[in-house]
Amino acid sequence: MVKPNLEVEFCNFQCENPFLLGASPISRNGEMIERAFQMGWGGAITKSVALEQDLKDCSLSPRFININNGGSNTEFNFKKIGMTNIDFRIDKSVKDTLDSFAKVKEGFPHKFLAVSIKSEYKERNWKKLATLAANTGADALELCLSCPDSGKDNFCCSSSRGYQNIGQSIGQNEYAIKNVLKWAREVTKLPLIVKLSPNVSDIKKIAHTAKEEGAKAIAVANSFKSISGFNLRTLEPLPTIEGISSVAGLTGPALKPIVLYYVSEINKERKIDLDISAVGGISCAHDAIEYLLVGANTLQIVTEVMWEGFGIIDELRDGLERFMRYHNFRSVKDFIGIGNRKIKSSSKNLSRNQQLISNINKEKCIGCGKCYIACRDGGYEAILFSQERVSEVILDKCVGCGLCQIVCPVPDAIYYTNKTTRRE
């Protein structure tokens, strides 16, 4: 069988695979991106360059905290569902940073490189940055309009000094987005990627605005505004900096279902028709493929790389190839967005003819009683549990909601059958 072709087209560039480094500390300088390219990443979006980094302020410390399934104890970090971060700035000057990016692009002409820029809402700054960034030889520019660094809640970005407060961050304001895109287009012909904020009421509207103003692609989405939690012993918020903390940006696996929805919504909207780069909680090939199915062209991975290193690219590529061989897809384009056909916008559009019923496989049941208590207190009181620890479904009461399957610790111990056939 032919080896599947992982190439995707993004911003008029043929990427060798859809896996890109997202704009974040993992693409802080040229050396890091170079290392990732050598390992096989398809491209990179650089950490957003900002004029403020010449001020030589240092970053906050500590900047990260783990978000767990259960409690905010720092001792307890094995069930991470995400991570929050506050404030990151590149530790080099704008010139040095851009020079190192230019060097990477020169060394790896076949790899996609977009330079990300961000600034407060000032025409002069945006134009200056866009000109400088375009001179690196990058294949595209990413306009970071989503770190709310020019808004009131200043997190994860660097312009805490002298920002012009326009009431909202740029990414939440259609008028501001229009202007920034216009300024960038005036100084460069490179394709523009707009990084959208997830903290908006209607992401489709923002995407549409970007399209109208000549953006080539959008990146969905940035980190979510969040509060990381408290240390209950000291009553200090996390991550604690001299006793206090700030609103932080949530990243990691917890975001995936939400960002999948955003990507799907934007892809379904015919008139938007932009390349979509998905960012949000991709931790394995399975996650990545799901994003492709709802319409992403490229995939940016950040948090998982920060936790596990650039090496995960092998597993991502292999997983994608295996999936494509299994379904006989020759190229990635064959299945981008096909999942959306099967997703209705509301559960009202689904058929009620399928009526299932839960069955307990007595051979496999270990008698833990979890299905019983879940159904009693969260379902339809349709499971009996005897003194001998045997569970039994009351056929008349079971509506096939599936809650018992979710809590059952034994795979396949609870299975569905059709309600009507069962009754006969």
Add this chain to the structure above:
Amino acid sequence: MRDKLSERIKGSFIEADRCLNCWDAPCDSNCPAGINVSSFIRSLSKGDYVSAAEIIERENPFGYICGWICPQEALCQKNCIAKQLGSAIDIRSLQRFAIDIFRKNYKGNTFLNDYKVDKLNINIDGKNHIENISKIPNHNQKRKKVAIIGAGPSGLTTGLFLLKMGYQVVIFEKEQLAGGRITHGIPDFRIPREVSLAEIESLSCLLKIEYEKELGKDINISTLFEEGFSVIYLAIGKWKEYSLDIKGSNLKGFFHADNILIDNDWKEIQYQNAVVIGAGNVAMDVARALIENNKKSNVYIVYRRTSKEMPAWQEERENGWEEGVIFQFLSLPVEIVGDRSANVQMIKCVRTLPGEMDITARRQSDILKGYEFNIPVDMVVTALGYQPDHKLLIYQGLIVDKKGFVLVDENLKTNIENVFAGGDIIGKGRSTVVHAVADGKRAAINIDKYLSSRGENIG
């Protein structure tokens, strides 16, 4: 043996997460001390070790010690459902871990002296009951004096809970240190001595304990009532070793289990081959202590029945095997032979055959004639278990059963009015710390009920 806490943190949280949190969990009803095992593990699985530590220490003041030595395979782990998915949850380690990490992060704090109790979870025959502590209007009633004889795990538990209920408690202890079997008899490899001593110290410092007061010598049940105590709780344990009627027990190199487990001077003795007679937990402790002290020695356990009938816990047996104890089953020692200077030289044994079932469902052993054999030894230790000093108990006016244990009713009351008894002294073959704690809790509840039902006309 002492593991570093930091190395255990992640593993312990993952182990707690492996728990299925079963409905009506078997572990809950199998803890004699009435700890809500499943809820403390659930707290741990959420990272909340503070709640976990509280759930444990609220019900069991010896929760930390039990976290080292409890025979979990026979108790909470016995019917663990997770066993069917691989292996049972290591509940004992989680119990120790919860208290360890709580004390580390909260600077050695404990819940023991924190608050008054208003209810206790009592486990009787595998069923949990929540017992509410009486609230009596007459305040004087709660200031009644209670005497506790014996500062072992049972006596300390009763003392602590009665103190929290508002009674005046005085504990009489015959030794210079509190702790009973924990201080005198649990070898170092099961719980480091400094750990157990520190635990006992932190408990006994909350209570008024009069040391070196022995029942029958310095105090008597009748005189305690004259001194103004309303109720006596008898928890003196069992300390008299079963003796072995065998030729040669006067030779040098012949010891009792107490000589090994409590004293230290035997450690200077050179021995190459040692025989332990007996197959209970005490025998396992002795055998392991002998190996621990001299790793090159051969330590035999000589037992007249087979491994199936051994009274030692499965876990203890396996530990013995792992550490190299040599088992001689179906062997009955008949004589210890000494050399010219009266040192033990060898032990004569005969083979036995499993015979008829006796009343304890264990096979009797029939002697197999003509199959005598000798084991060369330089040390012989008998570890046949302990019994109460029934003469002392009878002299105090108590009724005892034929094995010498004090007879009590279901409320732990003895035949003497106002005298309760619990722990090893009432027998029932459960000589563990956790069972002593269970009796201690029941005694505290029953004494409280008893006193508060008596109204004002008493003392």
